[in-house]
Amino acid sequence: MASSRVDLDGNPIKPITICMIGAGGFIGSHLCEKLMSETPHKVLALDVYNDKIKHLLEPDTLPWAGRIQFHRLNIKHDSRLEGLIKIADLTINLAAICTPADYNTRPLDTIYSNFIDALPVVKYCSENNKRLIHFSTCEVYGKTIGSFLPKDSPLRQDPAYYVLKEDESPCIFGSIEKQRWSYACAKQLIERLIYAEGAENDLEFTIVRPFNWIGPRMDFIPGIDGPSEGVPRVLACFSNNLLRREPLKLVDGGQSQRTFVYIKDAIEAVLLMIENPARANGHIFNVGNPNNEVTVRQLAEMMTQVYSKVSEEAPLEKPTIDVSSKEFYGEGYDDSDKRIPDMTIINRQLGWNPKTSLWDLLESTLTYQHRTYAEAIKKAIAKPVAS
Ligand SMILES: NC(=O)c1ccc[n+]([C@@H]2O[C@H](COP(=O)([O-])OP(=O)(O)OC[C@H]3O[C@@H](n4cnc5c(N)ncnc54)[C@H](O)[C@@H]3O)[C@@H](O)[C@H]2O)c1
């Protein structure tokens, strides 16, 4: 397998060692899985948790044993970080607080995690001449230009006012008291710092802007494998509601629009970046599926239908309820109105295109959610509350 693999320009791909920070999270777990099953590369997997990659670490008899090594560490304060970056050829930084419920309620942790804690990683890569792939976010675009036009303006239909382009679109955030934007702003500043390290110190970098990647192992189900009062991202919130047979909560009417891409499609794009440095270095890439756009309300309706199919349970008579953002997220929440990625740059550089439709990705993801959590939820509901 290893010897026959070639890059997009026909050159043989040499096995490398990757220092992956945040490898135990949703994206990291899928990336580790892909690297172990389809490539000869080695992974130094750094995270504070490893539950989502346990199946790749044990038992010792796995075909890739020896190619993946877990290091339990917090990058905020661990002197091993520089040494691990030094022994790797490439560093991928995924570590971050990235759930919107935290942005306005834990703004300091959010800013530290997305900016301050990422600084040493950039510095060590730059000083040691190591390549860096850094995970930013589509949220750096903020709101669309079109959202400031009158509701009935025909210009709102013009893609020039809403399609998000890496090298042209502005970054439009709300006012400072809308602490929702603490995350996007921290991500924007670390992008600028990485870009400057490239310009002034020749750091070889690639910046990834994921547009709502979803799939199995995303976040947690409150009260089952995460805190009961925790608020994960929308896929896990809606999955939790469906599993518990509760109405899905639509924040501010569920009018915001998102494009969702299947995690397995998106991971293909990351692998292309890893294995084609000459085509990926110095670039910022949108990674999303412009064809999978829905309002959050439509997403709720689709998930209700798909879940009913995979669980063989009839949907609730009233499957959704409206909640205000203040009630759901608290003071300081704000929202991105619409997120359609322009795909020109990733197409040109890496020839990547997403494949999976929203219906198909929801079907495989909700099948996983049902299989993984339905029994545990039943037991949790049946358990008498301690008096
Ligand atoms: N999933 C998406 O659609 C999406 C969208 C936009 C941006 N992103 C970005 O992609 C990256 C990965 O996202 P994800 O969805 O896998 O999130 P995730 O929360 O599942 O994974 C992040 C991982 O980083 C680890 N981590 C956080 N702080 C750490 C620290 N100080 N030391 C060591 N480990 C630490 C966490 O334990 C977690 O396992 C993040 O930077 C996020 O901002 C993701």
Ligand SMILES: O=c1ccn([C@@H]2O[C@H](COP(=O)(O)OP(=O)(O)O[C@H]3OC[C@@H](O)[C@H](O)[C@H]3O)[C@@H](O)[C@H]2O)c(=O)[nH]1
């Ligand atoms: O139960 C819910 C949860 C969420 N929502 C809404 O669903 C939409 C999507 O919410 P998500 O929790 O998936 O998060 P967002 O898409 O707003 O942001 C995400 O996008 C990119 C990444 O950087 C982060 O992972 C995260 O910030 C928002 O409009 C939110 O208000 C609901 O209506 N009900």
